Amino acid sequence: MKNERSGALLVKFSKPFIAASVAFACATAHAQSSVTLYGLIDDGLVFSSNSAGSKDYMEHAGNLSTSRWGLRGKEDLGGGLSAIFWLENGFNPANGAFQPNDLFGRQAAVGLSSDRYGTLTMGRQYDFVVDYIAPLTNVVQGWGGHLASHPLDNDNLENIMRLSNSIKFSTISYGGFKAGAMYAFSNQAGEFSNNSAYSMGAKYARGPIEAAASYTQINRSPTLANPTGADSTYDANEITLGGRQQIYGVAGRYLFGRSSVGLAWTHSSTDDITGVSQGGAITSLNGNNLKFDNFEVDGQYFVTSAFSLGLSYTYTMAQLTRSAGNVTPHWNDVVAQADYRFSRTTDVYLEGAYQRVSGGDGVAAFNPGVTSLTPSSSNAQLVVGLGIRHKF
Secondary structure (H helix, E strand, O other), X not given: OEOOOOXXXXXXXXXXXXXXXXHHHHHHHHOOEEEXXXXXXXXXXXXXXXXXXXXXXXXXXXXXXXOEEEEEEEEEEEOOEEEEXXXXXXXXXXXXXXXXXXXXXXXXXXXXXXXXXXXXXXXXXXXXXXXXXXXXXXXXXXXXXXXXOOHHHOOOOOOOOOEEEEEEEEEOOEOOEEEEEEEEOOOOOOOOOOOEEEEEEEEEEEOOEEEEEEEEEEEOOOOOOOOOOOOOOOOOOOOEEOOOEEEEEEEEEEEEOOEEEEEEEEEEEEEOOOEEEEOOEEEEOOOOEEEEEEEEEEEEEEOOOOEEEEEEEEEEEEEEEOOOOOEOOEEEEEEEXXXXXXXXXXXXXXXXXXXXXXXXXXXXXXXXXXXXXXXXXXXXXXXXXXXXEEEO
């Protein structure tokens, strides 16, 4: 009917309709949603004692952490179940450049999270070597960051590689124990296994002790390319080129106060190797197999709640099997860091990394090279980084 005084249209509702509307309003209020914008910027200055034969002074972003921004979302579906998503972009604050060819190349995933069971997600995601082992080392997710990466990032602790086309499940913690598994599709018709991948891992954290073990395998054909498969090659995502790639290891950490000591061993291998990631690009390297073993010991000590010191040593031995004769290089890496936290979100750091190689037999791919910096022309490289890191 129409109200003659106001001209407004009046609608008479039934009691059942009102009750249903109230129930719907309550359900809507219960289904809380949130979207968070977050990020990190790390920039600084770097000195390299030998970059292709010359000393080098430069501005260099990401000495410890890759600069990024992202969006995280969560919607409460009720009963302990939530819909979640994660979008993350990497960029270079020194020149503003985005990660090559990907808007959300660091992570892009959507899924469901249960308070009782765990989280199931699909998209472009990290494997369980990154999720479980890396945080217990000094590399990237640990205190040392990118400057502390193992030679050629052979074990992916520097987070260079993500797995596209993946489905991933991680359990909640049961008495300190959690586990997970994932599978990444090749997404190539008629080539189901060419550039597919799988990963699994387990982690235990209780009291002052943390321990983890993980395994990742990428199935590839050395002769049939699939650039948009699990380990994409169109966006500088790959660590090696060739056939089957395996990465696995174990790590442990003991915490005392805010300080800690850690031990880690990782192993990686690539069959029918044709190239490795070195200095931010692919260097040609041909052989039947390339394998690495990395042994790391590190410690971080908080002098005060804001000021910390870190020291690590990593010994890496490798073997390239080839028809022209095997090559067995050995790396010695020492990393030292001083870090001061102005607040929970801002810190400044001074870090030095020294890498020395023997037994490389003049193979350019085995020249010393700290993180993505230009490799040395000699058998050693010293890199010193001074920078600031801010999280938001």
